[in-house]
Amino acid sequence: MKKRVVILGSTGSIGKQALKVVESNSESFEVVGLAVMTSINELEKQILKYKPKAVAVYDASKAKELKDRIKTDIKVLSGMEGLLELSAMEEANILLNSVVGSIGLQPTLTAIRAGKTIALANKETLVVAGRIIMEEAKRYGVDIIPVDSEHSAIFQCLKGENVKEIAKIILTASGGPFKDWSKENLKNVKPKDALKHPNWEMGKKITIDSSTLMNKGLEVIEAKWLFDVDMDNIKVLVHPQSIIHSMVEFIDHSVMAQLGVPDMMLPIQYAFTHPDRIEGRIPQLKLHEVGQLTFQQPDLEKFPCLSLAYKALEAGGTMPCVVNGANEVLVEAFLQESIGFYDIPRYIEGAMMVHKPYDYRTIEDVLEVDKWVRNWVKSQI
Numbered sequence: 001m002k003k004r005v006v007i008l009g010s011t012g013s014i015g016k017q018a019l020k021v022v023e024s025n026s027e028s029f030e031v032v033g034l035a036v037m038t039s040i041n042e043l044e045k046q047i048l049k050y051k052p053k054a055v056a057v058y059d060a061s062k063a064k065e066l067k068d069r070i071k072t073d074i075k076v077l078s079g080m081e082g083l084l085e086l087s088a089m090e091e092a093n094i095l096l097n098s099v100v101g102s103i104g105l106q107p108t109l110t111a112i113r114a115g116k117t118i119a120l121a122n123k124e125t126l127v128v129a130g131r132i133i134m135e136e137a138k139r140y141g142v143d144i145i146p147v148d149s150e151h152s153a154i155f156q157c158l159k160g161e162n163v164k165e166i167a168k169i170i171l172t173a174s175g176g177p178f179k180d181w182s183k184e185n186l187k188n189v190k191p192k193d194a195l196k197h198p199n200w201e202m203g204k205k206i207t208i209d210s211s212t213l214m215n216k217g218l219e220v221i222e223a224k225w226l227f228d229v230d231m232d233n234i235k236v237l238v239h240p241q242s243i244i245h246s247m248v249e250f251i252d253h254s255v256m257a258q259l260g261v262p263d264m265m266l267p268i269q270y271a272f273t274h275p276d277r278i279e280g281r282i283p284q285l286k287l288h289e290v291g292q293l294t295f296q297q298p299d300l301e302k303f304p305c306l307s308l309a310y311k312a313l314e315a316g317g318t319m320p321c322v323v324n325g326a327n328e329v330l331v332e333a334f335l336q337e338s339i340g341f342y343d344i345p346r347y348i349e350g351a352m353m354v355h356k357p358y359d360y361r362t363i364e365d366v367l368e369v370d371k372w373v374r375n376w377v378k379s380q381i
């Protein structure tokens with residue numbers, strides 16, 4: 001029986017690689033739903049090739065344009081309503097959430113409540129509302145399979161292990177394009193410099209996050225929720241080659257690591273096939289060709305976003321949501337060149353100082369905080 005997949009964000013970096021996974025394993029998977037924000041030209045090509053039963057275009061006018069244009073009788077949905085309908089569609093058994101940003105939260109929750117397996121690339125879902133997501137997944141008996149390479153690595157290392165025997169989670173970080181730059185030079189970096197990730201081809205937002213190390217900060221929060229490990233036991237280790245995707249140290253001091261070439265098709269495929277594995281299509285890892293694997297501590301002074309994420313986790317409740325919402329607005333502003341590189345941590349810290357965190361109960365609580373912080377940051381920059 002083929003697994004039937006809905007892909008939210010099918011025109012993005014993860015979405016396109018997921019479609020390659022489906023295409024090269026067509027005996028195992030089929031696409032039943034696709035969603036994008038505005039990219040209807042690319043979506044139209046995907047419709048012809050993968051023949052989904054329904055699609056969603058978040059932008060309503062683009063959805064209408066697509067509907068008028070295509071000849072097939074597939075359902076074209078729009079807005080958040082459309083994303084939610086697709087996330088719960090009866091024909092699907094897996095939702096790959098690969099949209100970018102906290103807009104991914106409600107679709108994840110809807111899919112959980114509809115009993116779908118969640119292949120989760122959208123880390124912001126867990127950063128903003130990890131407690132609700134994990135509680136609901138437990139209540140509905142739904143698996144959340146991480147797609148983020150580090151969390152997929154940890155998930156694979158923990159297969160068959162007792163989570164109570166974890167001593168430490170060690171998240172590896174490439175260090176980003178600015179690992180060896182001085183703080184002085186970093187003050188004037190431009191988006192084009194930050195967009196040159198050393199190892200991974202990714203969307204703009206996550207690539208900027210990698211350059212500030214906020215990506216690793218978000219991943220620390222993501223790991224806390226996925227693996228229920230105390231934040232003091234989640235460590236970050238810079239490993240510029242991105243060959244070891246992360247590690248777990250157990251109480252007996254045994255350390256398990258997952259290795260592979262830096263290619264997201266592997267974690268995407270594993271999220272689709274878990275608990276099984278199927279033949280890989282990505283290049284094999286040849287360690288003798290890689291040469292040295294090196295490690296160093298992250299420079300928290302040069303990259304304050306990582307410390308801010310730890311502080312948000314320590315404050316708890318709605319504070320990670322504040323960090324995430326502020327960061328989303330600030331990354332966009334940095335890309336537009338309306339603020340500088342160090343304005344990103346500066347305004348995030350400002351928002352954290354103003355916000356009084358509280359224990360959110362509902363998604364509405366989270367959405368309200370998300371809206372507040374976006375407006376607050378916009379009013380400051």
Ligand SMILES: NC(=O)C1=CN([C@@H]2O[C@H](COP(=O)(O)OP(=O)(O)OC[C@H]3O[C@@H](n4cnc5c(N)ncnc54)[C@H](OP(=O)(O)O)[C@@H]3O)[C@@H](O)[C@H]2O)C=CC1
Nearest residue numbers: 009011012013014036037038039058099121122123202203
């Ligand atoms: N890229 C990577 O290698 C990795 C990514 N991730 C995470 O995966 C997520 C996606 O990242 P990435 O693929 O790089 O991002 P991209 O920017 O490349 O792609 C984002 C995708 O989401 C779509 N999208 C954005 N907003 C909406 C919306 N409101 N409704 C429907 N679709 C929407 C975009 O559509 P459109 O084309 O129309 O704009 C696009 O298809 C992020 O959370 C990121 O942190 C995690 C690990 C690795």
Ligand SMILES: CC(=O)[C@@H](O)[C@H](O)COP(=O)(O)O
Nearest residue numbers: 148149173174175176210215
């Ligand atoms: C591929 C992936 O999972 C990204 O999140 C990656 O980890 C980014 O690289 P950094 O380690 O530089 O943040």
Ligand SMILES: [Mn+2]
Nearest residue numbers: 148149150219
């Ligand atoms: Mn990652």
